[in-house]
């Protein structure tokens with residue numbers, strides 16, 4: 001039996017919960033340790049009726065997931081660490097390094113992860129850095145995290161950049177989708193159908209980029225943009241507004257913010 005405790009009931013905790021319940025294992029139990037009812041609306045009543053408000057309830061769990069914000073991490077770890085026993089800890093806390101987690105009392109096997117909300121459908125692209133885990137512990141943690149989507153083990157120095165690229169990533173893709181749907185509406189297309197079509201288009205483009213990774217993306221842009229055609233008109237507007245640079249500036253800002261969150265709290 002594997003006993004997993006999730007501390008925090010916010011957006012990421014809920015996405016992971018959903019991911020882990022896509023194909024639930026009979027040999028695993030979950031406990032949800034919450035601070036307040038503030039995020040109750042995310043959960044159905046059946047789940048919420050089982051929540052525990054006491055941090056000492058992490059006692060006796062094999063895995064503890066600390067899904068709280070960086071600003072609450074120090075207080076939460078102070079409350080939790082005397083009760084962690086031999087638990088393996090999963091930390092998705094943005095900006096919080098392994099050294100910092102250790103300095104706040106986490107002494108056992110630890111994995112720092114950067115997942116995203118696509119965990120809810122088992123499609124998170126998750127980065128992981130392991131520390132103090134033997135091979136069996138790493139395997140068990142990778143299997144658990146992997147149920148929410150593919151896991152890539154990276155060196156810790158890449159965590160802040162990938163927090164911006166992969167953790168925050170779905171937000172700018174959703175923003176792009178929203179803008180595409182709004183432009184469809186402006187041109188008279190139905191929003192529901194446009195959402196299906198453009199989501200599928202983004203999925204197709206992403207798959208092509210991944211599967212043909214030896215071909216430069218500029219080649220694919222050229223293939224779509226025939227001279228004097230519609231794509232050229234579209235790219236002219238985006239390039240004039242320095243869209244590619246704007247995206248880079250946004251990612252750099254998010255990565256710096258991850259560093260700040262780790263340094264400040």
Ligand SMILES: NC(=O)c1ccc[n+]([C@@H]2O[C@H](COP(=O)([O-])OP(=O)(O)OC[C@H]3O[C@@H](n4cnc5c(N)ncnc54)[C@H](OP(=O)(O)O)[C@@H]3O)[C@@H](O)[C@H]2O)c1
Pocket residue numbers: 007008009010011012013033034035036037038039055067068069070072075076079092093094114115116117167168
């Ligand atoms: N959201 C994402 O897409 C995403 C992606 C990757 C990583 N992350 C990381 O995941 C963490 C959580 O993010 P989030 O978006 O889920 O934040 P969120 O929606 O604001 O949820 C944070 C949760 O932590 C709870 N909490 C704080 N202190 C607690 C304590 N001592 N005991 C129990 N629960 C406590 C809060 O309780 P209340 O309900 O009382 O406020 C809230 O439910 C952050 O560190 C973030 O960097 C998030």
